[in-house]
Amino acid sequence: MQLPSALSWLIDDAAALPAADALLSGLGARLIADGVPLAGGALTLAVPDPIIAHRTWLWRPDSGAVMEALGFAGGMSADDPGNAGRSWLQGLAPGVVHEDVAGAGADAPMLDWIGPRAFSTDEAERLRQAARFAAAPLAALAAQAKLQAALQAYLGKRSAARVLGRPLRRSVGETIRAALLYADLRGFTALSETIAPASVIAALDAWFDRIGLAVQAFGGEVLKFMGDGLLAIFPVAGESPRSACDAALRAVAAARAGMAHLDQTRAAEGLPPLPFGVAVHLGEILWGNIGAADRLDFTAIGPAVNLVSRLEGLCRPLERPILVSGAVAAETESPLVSLGTHALRGIALPCAVYTLPD
Incomplete structure (x- = not known):
């Protein structure tokens, strides 16, 4: 059985990506190629930083642009790291935001998607599968970000x-x-x-x-x-x-x-x-x-x-x-x-x- 292109890409290529924004845009484009209608996507990672609580990348398929939003420690969104992604996506298109946790634990990455309409049962299942397959490369990116943030906090x-x-x-x-x-x-x-x-x-x-x-x-x-x-x-x-x-x-x-x-x-x-x-x-x-x-x-x-x-x-x-x-x-x-x-x-x-x- 041949896997959808998004899942194959997550298995074979995503681990070599240098940053989370590339994973979000690459995954979104391949999900669209697999027939999932998307009007936008968001990826949120927890950050062990003295000031920043989490980072959210926001992707638009029409332009391919990825923007970054920061959630600051002690801020209103610090206790709800997915809020920035959901709010932005809901302003892009009608429909219900589909949200998945990519991995396990309180600080697991969060993937949010929105389409031009509400997702069907089959489309929602494809997004859930993508989140499961994305857990491993995202865990590697999160570990790299954690190490870099810790070193920068203590060393500059x-x-x-x-x-x-x-x-x-x-x-x-x-x-x-x-x-x-x-x-x-x-x-x-x-x-x-x-x-x-x-x-x-x-x-x-x-x-x-x-x-x-x-x-x-x-x-x-x-x-x-x-x-x-x-x-x-x-x-x-x-x-x-x-x-x-x-x-x-x-x-x-x-x-x-x-x-x-x-x-x-x-x-x-x-x-x-x-x-x-x-x-x-x-x-x-x-x-x-x-x-x-x-x-x-x-x-x-x-x-x-x-x-x-x-x-x-x-x-x-x-x-x-x-x-x-x-x-x-x-x-x-x-x-x-x-x-x-x-x-x-x-x-x-x-x-x-x-x-x-x-």
Whole structure:
């Protein structure tokens, strides 16, 4: 007995597809070729992401276009991941949406279809068979998406891509040039000893939201959280480091504005401010794996990392929240104020130090 083309395709070819949108459009086109009338389709996958609860791909057979809709954690659709697909499909054509769970478990993928009319019993059975045969390739795509989302959440997009694409071995990495941003809260250790642990976490989250999201907004990547501090990089693209340096400085300015607003909010609640220090430097780093034989960390090391951390340590004695190295100052047209040349602990040569205008 010859299988319908949609089922044969799911068995033979779907496992090699790179993404869920290709599976949805390919399956929909083959179902139409098998005689099932479709006016649209939707595929929903759960996503283990800190912000996104699920992703829904929406397919139109008339154009072949696939659009993506996101369901955010804590949002109205988070508890009903198929709602986005059903609502969109019901706006396309009359009829009842046919829905199948492709697999087992609470987070199993969901397939929704709608036709120009209500589906017959035979057509609905064909759609159910397609969902059963789609369970295996969709499970593989969901596992791949879960791994990628988890790595991106803990490492960042750039670092996650390199971890996935390279051997899990020590000494696997590359030397890159980047603008480095090192940030740290001031006096937070003493503060954390006087407030409840939940308040400590809330303050840290608020701080990391301001500095971390500012870094991402301007194309950087948080490489490491360290207690109440972080290290971020803005890799240099091409020959000139100007764009990376300018992006890092814009991120610092945005974070400073965000922290000023946060301190106003905290003051209104009777809470102390969160003073901070940020340093920005430009240099070469070794970006890759270090660690024990069976426990690795993907990070950045090198003299430039040492310098930016020591530079941040000058924020307190210089009474400035933001310090910029001479290497960055030489590559940017952003207005800076010179603070002279200073010796840095453990660094052989003195460093020209600048700050942002008030």
